[in-house]
Amino acid sequence: xxxxxxxxxxxxxxxxxxxxxxxxxxxxxxxxxxxxxxxxxxxxxxxxxxxxxxxxxxxxxxxxxxxxxxxxxxxxxxxxxxxxxxxxxxxxxxxxxxxxxxxxxxxxxxxxxxxxxxxxxxxxxxxxxxxxxxxxxxxxxxxxxxxxxxxxxxxxxxxxxxxxxxxxxxxxxxxxxxxxxxxxxxxxxxxxxxxxxxxxxxxxxxxxxxxxxxxxxxxxxxxxxxxxxxxxxxxxxxxxxxxxxxxxxxxxxxxxxxxxxxxxxxxxxxxxxxxxxxxxxxxxxxxxxxxxxxxxxxxxxxxxxxxxxxxxxxxxxxxxxxxxxxxxxxxxxxxxxxxxxxxxxxxxxxxx
Ligand SMILES: Nc1ncnc2c1ncn2[C@@H]1O[C@H](COP(=O)(O)OP(=O)(O)OP(=O)(O)O)[C@@H](O)[C@H]1O
Ligand SMILES: [Mg+2]
Numbered sequence: 001x002x003x004x005x006x007x008x009x010x011x012x013x014x015x016x017x018x019x020x021x022x023x024x025x026x027x028x029x030x031x032x033x034x035x036x037x038x039x040x041x042x043x044x045x046x047x048x049x050x051x052x053x054x055x056x057x058x059x060x061x062x063x064x065x066x067x068x069x070x071x072x073x074x075x076x077x078x079x080x081x082x083x084x085x086x087x088x089x090x091x092x093x094x095x096x097x098x099x100x101x102x103x104x105x106x107x108x109x110x111x112x113x114x115x116x117x118x119x120x121x122x123x124x125x126x127x128x129x130x131x132x133x134x135x136x137x138x139x140x141x142x143x144x145x146x147x148x149x150x151x152x153x154x155x156x157x158x159x160x161x162x163x164x165x166x167x168x169x170x171x172x173x174x175x176x177x178x179x180x181x182x183x184x185x186x187x188x189x190x191x192x193x194x195x196x197x198x199x200x201x202x203x204x205x206x207x208x209x210x211x212x213x214x215x216x217x218x219x220x221x222x223x224x225x226x227x228x229x230x231x232x233x234x235x236x237x238x239x240x241x242x243x244x245x246x247x248x249x250x251x252x253x254x255x256x257x258x259x260x261x262x263x264x265x266x267x268x269x270x271x272x273x274x275x276x277x278x279x280x281x282x283x284x285x286x287x288x289x290x291x292x293x294x295x296x297x298x299x300x301x302x303x304x305x306x307x308x309x310x311x312x313x314x315x316x317x318x319x320x321x322x323x324x325x326x327x328x329x330x331x332x333x334x335x336x337x338x339x340x341x342x343x344x345x346x347x348x349x350x351x352x
Contacts, residue, residue, distance in 0.1 A: 014088075014108040020101040022047050022061050034110055035080065047106065051078050064092045065102050072266070075111060087111040131318060134300050138185040141178065149175040184311050185300070187318060192232040199226060199278055199342070202233065203259055206240045214248045219258035226263050226278055229344050231323050239319040242312035243282050243327070243338045249305060250286030250336065257284045267341070269326055274343040277325075282338045289331040297329065 008015050014031035016024055024042050032038055035050070042050055048058055053076070064071055072091040079085050089109040096102045149172055156168040200222050207218045247257045260281040267277035289297060289304070296302045298317045303310030313327075320327050325342040 014110070016047065016106040016108075018047050018061075018104040018106055020065065020103070022058075022065070022104070024050060025103070031108070034086070034108065036084075052080055053078065061092060061104065064094050065104055068094045068096070068102070070094065128318075130299060131314065134185050135187075138182045142182045142186075145175055145179055145182070149179075181309060184309065184315070187315055188235060188238065190234070192235060192322065194230050194232055196228045196230055197233055197236070198228050199236075199261060199280065202236045202240060203261070203280070205237055206244050207259065209237075209241060210244050210248055213245075215253060216248055216251070216255075216257065218244065218248070219256065221258060221260040223261045223263055226261055227276070227344060229278060229342060231342070232319075235319045235322065239316040240280070240282075240340070242316040243340070246312060247282050247284035247286065247336065247338070251284045252286070255285050257282070259283075264341075267343075269324070269341055269343055272324075272343070276344040278342045278344065280340040280342070282340075284336050285334055286336060288333040288336050289329070294329065294331055298327070 008026070008028045011028055012030055014034045015026075015028045016031055017026040019025045023044050023046050025044075027035075027037070027039050027042060029039075035042075037050070047053075047061070048055075057073075060071060060073070063069065070091065070093045072089060074089050076088050076090045077085055078088065088111060091107040091109075093105040093107075094102055095105060152168045152171040152175070156165055156172075159165050159168065203220065203222070207220065210216075211218060244257065244259065251257060258281075260283065262279045262281070264277045264279050265275065267274055267279075269277060293302065293304055298313050299310075300314040301310040317327055320340055320342070323342055325340060328339045328341070330337050330339075
């Protein structure tokens with residue numbers, strides 16, 4: 001019981017439990033925040049009054065309670081105050097326990113998400129223009145670089161004096177560094193290989209890799225009900241590695257990083273609604289992303305880290321985009337969450 005309550009307490013969606021009289025028995029913290037109320041204050045309050053829903057919902061709720069049928073109503077407007085109108089998707093799931101009356105589980109999904117998604121699409125379009133530019137530039141740099149390095153090597157063979165060879169070593173070393181940078185800018189050269197894979201295998205591989213680099217254990221909280229998806233193994237590892245690595249770099253040695261997976265049903269990405277979407281959250285308790293940077297972190301070359309190239313997130317974004325997914329980020333001091341949303345292929349879109 002306490003575990004279930006803890007899960008509800010930590011959900012980012014709003015969940016209420018209603019008793020058989022349609023009064024609030026429980027509201028989770030996300031709900032308190034969304035509605036601007038406290039759990040104690042609303043305990044026992046009729047839900048229609050709390051959510052400012054009109055009478056027709058009374059009938060739907062009663063039907064759900066008496067018939068045991070779940071229902072979802074999209075884009076419900078709740079006028080909590082004259083200056084506060086929320087648009088939500090509202091789902092009711094009745095459930096009964098052997099010795100108790102029928103209870104209703106009420107979930108609210110706040111639809112300002114849609115606005116965020118539209119902004120995200122806009123961002124993606126801008127980013128793909130930037131990436132095309134970067135890719136063009138990287139190619140231009142790459143070609144002469146090989147010649148430059150080769151010439152320095154030839155020159156080095158002609159040089160007897162060790163102190164002169166130091167100069168050619170500088171040229172070769174810097175050419176190698178540029179080459180590595182340019183290769184990262186160009187992204188994976190291989191054609192994608194789409195196979196059926198399990199997202200948890202990918203995440204476990206990422207955990208192993210990062211834990212081997214850093215002296216830090218990464219927590220994992222996986223939803224075992226997530227089915228396999230079709231995707232490119234290496235690309236997904238690369239994308240998640242970039243994000244988890246950032247989290248580990250942000251927290252240093254004594255912070256916490258957790259990876260959490262969830263399955264979302266009837267979920268919208270961009271303009272498409274998918275039947276099943278995998279949500280992967282990478283959560284850290286580091287200092288957060290500075291407010292002036294947070295809008296730009298997905299752009300290439302934007303970095304707040306000494307020695308960073310600022311390519312990690314732009315590459316991750318592109319790779320996830322190739323899987324028709326997207327990455328969202330929310331950050332404050334002490335909690336940064338990167339949420340990767342991946343639709344399950346085959347579970348194609350249905351109109352909203
Ligand atoms: N979890 C996080 N916490 C705090 N800041 C972050 C986090 N993730 C990313 N950032 C910020 O976003 C910036 C961009 O990240 P990105 O991975 O694109 O580049 P980078 O890490 O600087 O360099 P690299 O190309 O080596 O990954 C980081 O430099 C950091 O300032
Ligand atoms: Mg990085």
